[in-house]
Amino acid sequence: MDQTIKDKVIVITGASSGIGEATAKLLIENGAKVVLGARREEKLQQLVKEFGENSTYAVTDVRKAEDVNALVELAIEKFGKVDVLFANAGIMPASNISELKTNEWDDMVDINVKGVLNSLAAVVPYFTEQKSGHVIATSSIAGLKVFPGNSVYTGTKFAVRAIMDGFRMESAMEKTNIRTTTLYPGAIATELLDTISTPETKKGMEDFYQIAITPEAVAKTVLFAIAQPAEVGITELTILPSAQA
Incomplete structure (x- = not known):
């Protein structure tokens, strides 16, 4: 168990599967308290049953500011504080611009970008008041370079990168002691591909x-970034399969 993680309260969006679920499990194993947010209540219930008393959940759609606010408020009511917010929720319905899948574009902007903004808006007042906190956000390797066939998704992940880096600089200037970490995962075995509606694109991915x-x-x-001393910021992490070019 990592003693630097013990008793930290960590709020996670997109917590019902993939990176969010794996992170919650690892943090629980290291003595943290986790507050899980996602849209699938049945899966959240299963996880809280598995994790025990150091966990709780709220059904959360990150597109709705009131849902994310309620998730953060739940953490404070249940555990008395929030130390870290992990804005992890995201979707990737890849397609060419020429396919004009505008509904999917809207969903990506609302979840991938506005979801991060809603998360910041929910937690920053608490972090500013307590003069400490840590915001972690999942961007993507597509937040560092453009991939054809995935232009809108790439745009949303570039936006996450810009928002988080700007917030990091603002926090330093405002002396609020809020740390930020932006993650740039490559090919990770999650449910992300399930949101692709174009058969040929999905097969290629x-x-x-x-x-x-x-x-x-x-x-x-994520564990590594959280475990650093308060004066150390791990601002960006790229995580790729060693075989990924």
């Missing part, structure tokens, strides 16, 4: 993801 590594690899980087 599934073929590429044969090299995918487990969500636990990303969870370990």
Whole structure:
């Protein structure tokens, strides 16, 4: 058990599967208290039953500011504080711009970008008041370079990168002691590909993801970032399969 993690209260969105689920499990194993947010209540119930008294959940749609606010408020009511917010929820319905899947574009902007903004808005007042806190956000390797066939998703992940880096600088200037960490995962074996509606695109991505590594690899980087001393900021982490070019 990592004693630097023990009793920290960590709020996680997108917690019902993939990176969010793996991270919650690893943090619980290291003595943290976790507050899980996602849209699938049955899965959240299963996880809380598995994790025990150091966990709780709220059904959360990150597109709705009131849901994310309620998730943070639950953490404070249940555990008395929030130390870390992990804005992890995201979708990737990849397609070419020419396919004009505008509903999917809207969903990506609302979940991938506005979801992060809603998370910041929910937690920053508490962190500012207590003069400490840590915001972690899942961008993507697509937040560092553009991938054709995935232009809108790439745009949303570039946005996460810009928002988080700007917030990091603002926090330093405001002396609020809020740390930030932006994650840039590559091919990770999650449910992300399930949101792709174009059959040929989905097949191509599934073929590429044969090299995918487990969500636990990303969870370990989250643990590492949280465990650093308060004066140390791990601001960016890129996590790729070693076979990914």
